Amino acid sequence: MAKRIDVSGLSAYYGSFRAIDDISMTVEPRSVTAFIGPSGCGKSTFLRTLNRMHEVTNGGRVEGKVMLDDEDLYGPGVDPVSVRRTVGMVFQRPNPFPTMSIYENVAAGLRLNGDHRKKDLDEIVERSLKGANLWNEVKDRLNRPGSGLSGGQQQRLCIARAIAVEPQVLLMDEPCSALDPISTLAIEDLIGELKSRFTIVIVTHNMQQAARVSDRTAFFNLAEVGAPGKLVEIDDTERIFSNPTVQATEDYISGRFG
Amino acid sequence: MSRTAVADAPVDRAAPPVSTLRQPRLPRWAPLGLAAVAAVLGIGIGLVGGLDSRLQWGLIAAVLYLGLTAVLASTVEGTRQAKDRLATSVIWVCFLLAVVPLASLLWETLVRGAKVLDGYFLTHSMSGVITLEPGGGIYHALIGTLEQVGLATLIAAPLGLLTAVYLVEYGTGRLAKAITFFVDVMTGIPSIVAGLFILSFWIIILDFGYSGFAGAMALAILMMPIVVRSTEEMLKLVPNELREASLALGVPKWKTIIKVVLPTAVGGITTGIMLAVARIAGESAPILLLVFGSAEINNNPFDGAQSSLPYFIYEQWALGNEASYDRAWAAALVLIAFVMILNLVARGIARWKAPKH
Secondary structure, eight states: OOOOEEEEEEEEEETTEEEEEEEEEEEOTTSEEEEEOOTTSSHHHHHHHTTTOGGGSTTEEEEEEEEETTEETTSTTOOHHHHHHHEEEEOSSOOOOTTSBHHHHHHHHHHTTTOOOHHHHHHHHHHHHHHTTOHHHHGGGTTSBGGGSOHHHHHHHHHHHHHHTOOSEEEEESTTTTSOHHHHHHHHHHHHHHTTTSEEEEEOSOHHHHHHHOSEEEEEEESSTTSOEEEEEEEEHHHHHHSOSSHHHHHHHTTSOO | OHHHHHHHHHHHHHSOOOOSSOOOOOOTTHHHHHHHHHHHHHHHHHHHHTOOOHHHHHHHHHHHHHHHHHHHHHHHTOHHHHHHHHHHHHHHHHHHHHHHHHHHHHHHHHHHHTTTOSHHHHHOOSTTOOTTSSOOOSHHHHHHHHHHHHHHHHHHHHHHHHHHHIIIIIOOHHHHHHHHHHHHHHHTOOHHHHHHHHIIIIIIISOOOOBHHHHHHHHHHHHHHHHHHHHHHHHHHSOHHHHHHHHHTTOOHHHHIIIIIHHHHHHHHHHHHHHHHHHHHTOOHHHHHHTBOOSSOOOOTTSBOBOOHHHHHHHHHHHOSHHHHHHHHHHHHHHHHHHHHHHHHHHHHHHHHSOOO
């Protein structure tokens, strides 16, 4: 199920602007890796290069290698559509499809890819909603629109939608930044459960959250506004938060800047 | 202790603190009252001054209303409130100025058109009717309008929709800019020019005869830019997050557009198409040139002259007698009703298909 991600020498551009510069790191399978760093340092951009969503943006371009086990995501002949089926994504703001019911939202990934077997679908929808800890709250109203749920429920619905297609890796771009503490806790618990099945990468601005949920933490920084973001260091979360090797990391974590 | 508190209370009541948050306000009925006063004054001045145009009375009342509001509000409430009231009043006056002609037009058409509008009028043509005498109907024109507008929609709606999808979802660079430019230019084409273009191309060069289809092509030219523009706006309103959510599920782009983007915008797109239909349903110039006009029923839009509602109105009005005037008004009423029904249907679809909450 879960795969290892091996990034080497990756730079990403918006037109001629280089947003991140020469990043290399390894993301271990069946673990949670957290990206922290000040706004604009390229965490989200880097995350989006991991499932080829960066190039959806106008002028988005990538140089370097992203190995998923032993396949290069940017190799010749690689179809971004298949990459995205393997590497799923949850966004900052909950974005259920407004024209679809809760059931259809979860089934969307499969249905839109031409999977129509009704019986299997029912099963997958139930399994995914249970996996996202949402089943008990919505099982009686699967045909109600997804946009009628609360923010936290919508975000769990989006997680259910993402895991319904059985990806190998799950990318989360600040999944709790629009949620209240209780919904955040629900999602953090969920991340803890999901890591036994998926490789999870999460971008967060909340350092306590990174400390709570992640096994490894990567700190990104940028020299100045307008300069490309760089990876400062990546290490076990415990070490990053207790005894980081780089002074900038310690300053950021202890709130001395940023 | 409690005694002092009680003793203090009357003192407070006797000298209430000056509130900085309260200001004198005009009563809530003030705007209506002022409007009534202004109306009465307007009528009075009109009668005394011997002005025969009701328009003048109305305009005098409107100016008086604005002036009275400004003066009264600034003396009672202060300048800031006066500006607020004046702005509100100006908007109301403008609203009335816009609505009065519309209401009067509808009323006039309703009253004059209802005279000969009945089942017979809707189901019979003008074939064999002596134009000086009452009788006859608009069945042939109704069929013509329905077929021509229907054909035009069949041509223009898919083309316009696909163009808009290209511009919003795919188009970057020169081609998209060129298309946008030509769509803008097309929006400004006068209907008679569209008619002349089809006339020279279809009827003179390619040597086809007059037909409803020729008219429909000209109408399609007029309709297409409207559809492109409205669809474009609607597609731009679809949040990018939805596209990304779908793409991130591994759904190909074309399927994302068909299954996520278009359904989200379908209400607005339908409304846009219906409004474009309403817009071309009233065109008479291309019909005059390309469909030629006819008093007889011709169900085949691909062969031979037809009529249409706007053409029928023009034709009957040009005859210039009492019976033909009545028929023209009745046809105008049917045309307005047709457009209104289309609008209502469009709103219904928009509401029915709108993203649910």
